[in-house]
Amino acid sequence: MYKIVKKENLSTNIFSMDVLAPLVAQSAQPGQFVIVIADEKGERVPLTICDYDKEKGTVTIVAQSIGCSTKKMAQFNEGEYFHDFVGPLGQPSEYVNEDINELKKKKVLFVAGGVGTAPVYPQARWFHEKGIDVDVIIGAKTKDLIILEDKMRKVAGNLYIATDDGSYGFKGMIPSLIEDLVVNQGKKYDLIVCIGPMIMMKFVCIMTKKLGIKTIVSMNPIMVDGTGMCGACRITVGDETKFACVDGPEFDGHLVDFDEALRRQAQYKNEEAEKNGEHVC
Ligand code: FES
The missing domain is CATH 3.40.50.80 (Nucleotide-binding domain of ferredoxin-NADP reductase (FNR) module)
Incomplete structure (x- = not known):
């Protein structure tokens, strides 16, 4: 369990949280991300590391409450705990x-x-x-x-x-x-x-x-599970196929096939909308 030691609202739907995760803070580098699982039934939410304090052992994440999982995360307050907080993942810049x-x-x-x-x-x-x-x-x-x-x-x-x-x-x-x-x-x-x-x-x-x-x-916005297993973050960079969560998330933007990535992102948005229609977040 990972304690939320500080929470701040940055704008209407955007919030930041400092989470106590000393091992993650110790090895975090710019460009990497973490997977947050809010509770035992929560989905995996990949979020880029916003800040880290190796002495305090905290990692700062920022999220926009737009989907089912980020809306659930937004309901957590200081002193409460996330079920899981995995990282740092991906390649540093x-x-x-x-x-x-x-x-x-x-x-x-x-x-x-x-x-x-x-x-x-x-x-x-x-x-x-x-x-x-x-x-x-x-x-x-x-x-x-x-x-x-x-x-x-x-x-x-x-x-x-x-x-x-x-x-x-x-x-x-x-x-x-x-x-x-x-x-x-x-x-x-x-x-x-x-x-x-x-x-x-x-x-x-x-x-x-x-x-x-x-x-x-x-290419963080296209990630789903962040483990290299779901295939959602598969993109074309130059003439190679890459997985954003394993090979990235950062790539040469002039080589990325954005139209393909946008099509895949839209496909998952539709699926999430359908899912949200079926379940109360
Ligand atoms: Fe699932 Fe990369 S996010 S394979």
């Missing part, structure tokens, strides 16, 4: 093993869409702790859905906000802001790391391919 002096020569832009801001934070913090300034974009539909802005501001060199409706920061979609930064403001980036909804990652990759900037994406 590729730069974790890069030579630090080589990394210092690169200019990195992190792009976070909606709840994807949570997994971007530990990555930006990792760079900050090594004395490397990175730029960060946080994008959302509207101002109320921007999360973790204060925390991100402490670890980002430059923080840019974009909202679709223009209620805060740049008015427009994230790919337009990237184009504005690079083409109009003359920013130069060697690497972009983009985490968020699948459709946003697809259009960011179309833009960064045009601009000639290598882009890493996280």
